[in-house]
Every structure is written in structure tokens, then in C-alpha cells.
Amino acid sequence: MNGRQTTRRLALTASQYICRPCRDTISRSTYSTAAAVQTDNQSLQHIHPVASATPQTSYAVNAGVVLSRPPMITRDLHPFESAYFLYQRRLNERLALPFTRYFYIKKNTPADLEWKRKLRQRLTPARDIGRYKGYGDEAWNDEALVGAPEREIQWQVERLLEDAEQTGKEGQAEAESEIEHKEGGEKAEKSVATTTVGGKVVQHESFERPMPRITEADLKGDVQSLNRQLQRTLYLVVKDKSGQWMFPQDRITQESLHTAAERIIVQSGGINMNTWVVGRVPIGHQQYDFPSKVLQASPNPNELGYKTFFMKARIMAGQANLKENKLGLSDFKWLTREEIEKEVRKDYWRSVKNMLADR
């Protein structure tokens, strides 16, 4: 009935202002008259006995910073993905229009001869699908066998570079020749490689190979380097005064969360970092209660602990430097999600894990 619903609603909303016995009487009443509603209002204004004075306990508000370096390269492909992409490339041979050779290469030029030579060797203008022709009798045979090298991206890159470097005559040469490739240095100087083709020494420029996806820092395990784990997101964790690893955090003093985050970044990692705090809304929080021993000894026993609100930030350039840090930090590391789990306390990890990206 209407009266009961009203009383329940009033009881629910005003339950913090009325004492328990009054609250019970309200909920137990079944009167559905206007008089009942009036009595409820009266009981709401009833002054309940003041309990013994409990001190106002509070939590300090901290701002934390989750400073992340996003992945620098795309992730490795799953074998199924690479097989699928190879299949799609071979299928494209049969579905797309044929390559308009004479638009790019003039007839009867050396480039034209080179093109024809290479086409005879690989049957197709494409270099990354192996020996496959989209037309003719063998066009149905477009599936690669298990373990075929055509799937791997490294193999495709190798074929492209080989196509750029060689003229196709090497394949034709019956005499066995040793191809010496001098890999190009960092300064991109075009070095020269020599081949013996049919007695004549042919010089051709060699292209430098792409840099490896697993860097030096990966091999050495240098956790302070930002050049590590290029496929993953790296987060900055610091070691504070008590020796615990955590994201940099500090108490807020008369400022908003994102300004506090910017200040904390500078005070912990130094100014040599080009960072960006994303938005003004925190991405997670963590509550820490001081242990009772600490509470007894502390000058302000009403402060039961602190609540940290984490702000998301990105680093674009630079490196952290703890030399002049004002938060008493002793060490820093750039770690992936799994590595953080191993370094950090369990209850801290539980609050923090859902803020971190999968990759």
C-alpha cells in the first residue's frame, strides 16, 4: 500500500538520522492511513540519545601515478594468424587485377629484363608468398604445408631485401658462388657485396637488415631501460623509504588529483621525462590501513591510513632519474604487468592489477 511504501522509503533514506528503535517501529507499522504517515514524520524529528562521543576518523588522500610506456612494436603473430594471412595473400593473387608491368617498367630496359628473370623464378610478382601462380593449372594448390617458412614475417622481410639486393642472375648461375653480405651500419652507409656470376665479379649494394625485435636490454635484463620488452607496456615502479615497491605516490596538499600527479612525476622521476597525465579522473584506488602499533605511536591517531587514487600518465621521451627525488625513493624499475606482480605486495597487487593493460 502507499503508506507502507512511503514509510519504508523514508526509513531507508533517513535511516542514518534516526536511532535503531525508532527505525524498527517505523518499518513494523502497517498502517496505511495518512495518520500513520504523520506519526512517521514526528518520529523522524525525534531526538535520539546522543551516543558517547566517537572521534572523527579519516583517511589521508594520496595521489598515485601509473606512468606507462606503451608498446613500441606490434605483437608477434599467432601461428594461425600468420597462416591465415599467407592464405589471404595467395588468394589475392587470383582475385586482384594483374600487375600492370609496363606502367612502372619500360620495355627492353635492364629493369625489364631483371623483372622477367625474377618472374620466371618465382612465378609471381609478389615476393612474400613463395613460388605460387594464381593462374593456370597449379592455381588450386594455394595452401602451404605445416611448418612452411612463407608464413614467418622474418622470411618475408628476408625475401624483400633479397629482391632489392640481387638481380636474379645469381639464381641462374650454375657455378657455385659465395655471396658475402656486409651488413650496413647504423649510419646507413651503403656497403658493397660482391658475387661471382659466370666468372664476372658483380658488385651490388646490400641493404641493412631491420633491427631485432629483442633488444640488447632484453638480453641483458636491464630493468631500468625503456628499450626493453618492446611489445609490452612498461610501468614505472619505485622503491620507497620502507623498501617496498609501488607506483610513485604522495599526499595531496590543496590541489587536484591531476596537478598532484604532475607534481609527483617531477618530484620522483625528475624533469627529464616528457610525460602526459591522461584526464582528470583516477583509474583506480587503493586503501591502506596503518597497523595498530603504528596508530598508537603516531601523532594523529584519528588518521587510520591513506587512500591512494591512481592517475594514468604516459611517457613519450626521456628517462627517470632519482638523484633529486623528494619522496625518499631509492630505486626505480620499468616493469611489465607480470613482473610487477612479483615485486609488489599481495594486497597492493589486488587493488592495482585491474588498472594495468593486458599487453
Place this chain on the structure above:
Amino acid sequence: MSSPIPSPGALRLLRRAIAPQISLPTHQVRHATLLRRPKRPYTFTQLVTLSDGSTFLHRTTSPAPVYKSTKDQRNTPLWNPSSQKLLNVEEDEAGKLAAFRAKFGRGWDAVSTDETSTEQPIDHLLDLISGQQSKAAGPKSTGKKAQAADAKSSEPALAKGVAGKK
């Protein structure tokens, strides 16, 4: 004799007869229908190398297997605001700037942010009057290769492998 211009009613009928019959689909079609195969140009995979050494594969109509770019996002100051090297780039390909400095001294140089000039302005004036060469400050113009090497060392991520791009 019939008038050369027919009546409006007749005109309407004629127009309807000539205009194409666009009838809205009223029934569902569940059998296979002929779809025109789109005419797509032949595409190759290409390895692109940017100016800082990072590489990626992409699909393109260009038959070149490898493409090396000399000017792109990685060596532009707009997209690398933290790089002081790119900000202070002074390209002097033809050597004209060096020749100018040899003739007229460095008094006409733009004010640089790094060097705090303690010289008084009158020095430059004296330079111009007397035609003397002012003492050579540290050469600001660096070659492109050195720039690339320096730019690489300043940014955190140097080594970029081939990105699987498919």
C-alpha cells in the same frame, strides 16, 4: 494539326516511360545473386624504413620491395618536441650559410635558446663596421647522419624491429 508541345498530362506520361524504373525491393531474395567482383589493383608487400631506423611492412601498389624515407615523422620537430637536435637543425646543404658567416660574421645569426649570449650588442656592430670575423661559436649545423644518430640516442625507444603488419 497537332501542336508540337504536347499537353502536360501527355508530357507526364512520356517522362514516366523514359525515366528508369527504380522499384523498391518488396521481397526478400534468398538465392545466390550475381555480385560484380570489385576491380582491385595488384598490391605488393613493401618494407618501409623510416629515418630513425624503424621498419614496418605494408601493402602498396608500388612494385619496389624496399622504401627508405628520408623525411618523415621521426625527424620532424613538430612530432618530436623533446628533441633539441631537431629544434636546432640548421640545414646548410649548399654551404651558403657558412659562406655568409665567413663574410659577415655571426652577428646576423638568429638568437639560440641554449647559448646565453653574454656579448654586448655593440660587439656585433663593431664586427659589421670593421668587417672582422667574430670568434666562431660551436658549430650548430650538424650533418643529417649525425642528427639521426643523436636523435636515436635521445629517444627512449631506439631499436624497433619489423612490425607484423597484415
